[in-house]
Amino acid sequence: EVQLVESGGGLVQPGRSLKLSCAASGFTFSNYYMAWVRQAPTKGLEWVASITNSGGSTYYRDSVKGRFTISRDNAKSTLYLQMDSLRSEDTATYYCTRDPTEGIVEDWFAYWGQGTLVTVSS
Amino acid sequence: DTVLTQSPALAVSPGERVTISCRASESVSTLMHWYQQKPGQQPTLLIYLASNLESGVPARFSGSGSGTDFTLTIDPVEADDTATYYCQQSWNDPTFGGGTKLELK
Numbered sequence: 001e002v003q004l005v006e007s008g009g010g011l012v013q014p015g016r017s018l019k020l021s022c023a024a025s026g027f028t029f030s031n032y033y034m035a036w037v038r039q040a041p042t043k044g045l046e047w048v049a050s051i052t053n054s055g056g057s058t059y060y061r062d063s064v065k066g067r068f069t070i071s072r073d074n075a076k077s078t079l080y081l082q083m084d085s086l087r088s089e090d091t092a093t094y095y096c097t098r099d100p101t102e103g104i105v106e107d108w109f110a111y112w113g114q115g116t117l118v119t120v121s122s
Numbered sequence: 123d124t125v126l127t128q129s130p131a132l133a134v135s136p137g138e139r140v141t142i143s144c145r146a147s148e149s150v151s152t153l154m155h156w157y158q159q160k161p162g163q164q165p166t167l168l169i170y171l172a173s174n175l176e177s178g179v180p181a182r183f184s185g186s187g188s189g190t191d192f193t194l195t196i197d198p199v200e201a202d203d204t205a206t207y208y209c210q211q212s213w214n215d216p217t218f219g220g221g222t223k224l225e226l227k
Binding site for chain 2: 044046047100108109114
């Protein structure tokens with residue numbers, strides 16, 4: 001069974017940093033393209049960043065470019081999101097997601113974690 | 123970015139047929155997908171590539187469309203289908219529609 005378990009969320013002041021983790025199990029992590037999707041309170045879904053299965057290529061939405069870094073440790077089956085220079089508009093539940101098919105980029109989200117809440121406030 | 127537009131809300135009675143629409147600001151071919159999100163839960167994939175039913179999803183759900191106009195149909199609607207439904211395109215950087223909240227009368 002595919003499982004994605006996020007951690008690392010919490011309350012952080014504007015301008016500070018936070019690092020999210022996503023522990024994956026139930027599949028061969030190194031074979032799949034992964035992504036982070038977020039949802040602000042009472043709002044819709046928003047793609048944040050993606051990473052290829054090797055970690056060699058990364059992609060970001062414009063509003064987080066230069067502030068967020070997606071990475072992965074295939075030996076630990078773990079996905080990360082380093083978030084720097086946080087802003088109030090980054091307040092959201094962050095979901096770890098997995099592409100449906102191993103080895104290829106498809107950019108839709110077949111599996112989702114339960115999410116971790118990040119609140120940016122002074 | 124490709125903008126996806128959905129109607130914000132619908133109300134239907136159990137047993138009825140409901141269609142939820144999604145319009146893209148440019149053609150996305152059939153690279154459109156649908157998700158269901160129940161309150162307090164993560165989204166789940168219902169339909170991929172416009173018309174393919176995800177494994178384990180009831181056959182009451184179906185999808186259609188190509189280019190810029192897409193539809194998610196639920197027939198018949200059941201009480202458990204109360205949720206917000208999102209479309210998402212993968213033609214370019216992923217974007218989601220604003221969601222359609224489905225309520226049962």
